[in-house]
Amino acid sequence: MTATVLSGRDLASAIRAETSAEAAALTAAGRPPRLAVVVATADESAAWYVRSIARSAEKAGISCDVVDLGADATAGAIRERLSELSADDTVHGVILQTPLPAGAALEDLASAIAFEKDVDGAGPLSLGRLVAGLPAFAPATAEAVVAILEHHGIALTGLRVAVVGRSLVVGKPVAHLLLDRNATVTVCHSRTVDLPAVTSAADVVVAAVGRAGLITAEYVRRGAVVVDVGTNPTEDGGLVGDVDAASVAERAGALTPVPGGVGPVTTALLLRHTVRAAAR
């Protein structure tokens, strides 16, 4: 038996279609939606995401400015740029890519993004409101995890979910989104003792660590649902997840692929957030 593939492509297309229509209406009303993507890294995973955002934005009729400050940018220079973009009335969404140069941290810098433009939900107000259950943009990747599960009819109420990874853009926010859907959530990380024992007890495993092939069959209970958030570039220019798909597919009940799983949904949601920000 091999796991059902939980594709993100159809869901991403549906979100994009809706977003394109909203973008066209905004443009017709003289308010063309515009997203600024701030980059200060040579990281290949971020480069994949930026290319994906730029390509999808163009197709959806959203302007997308990639502001590359270089991998040597200082925290001060990044903060200044975020403040400028926050003050620019023609820009509706601002995202700062991770990773960042040494001495710069997303949790510090995201406070320079105006709350209304924080389309990747990285700032303290967005995150605080997310935890409180108040309206705010959720980090697109975290939202994509829940969206792909719901799209495939997986009801989360009462399920045990193990989230592997505690980053600001995925692990922490996704834990709260899952909790809001009445899942029982365990957040695991590099210091977790006996990680395979914890993940094997879960009905759903969300892998968001950034280490290719970390999650093998021994981490997964037979029939469990596995969501692979990893986007690890390979030597030959491809992309692989945190899940060793070949071994896990023999044990899991369902598995999101990389590419074609959480990634396309993430990009689509970021653009949806941008048109919603422009519509306000």
Ligand SMILES: Nc1nc(=O)c2c([nH]1)NC[C@@H]1CN(c3ccc(C(=O)N[C@@H](CCC(=O)O)C(=O)O)cc3)C=[N+]21
């Ligand atoms: N503040 C911040 N938020 C992030 O969400 C964030 C980040 N920084 N830094 C970099 C990583 C990486 N990441 C990806 C998202 C989608 C694809 C993606 O769309 N991948 C496609 C393949 C690429 C394509 O087809 O163009 C797929 O999985 O099918 C890749 C990588 C988000 N990240």
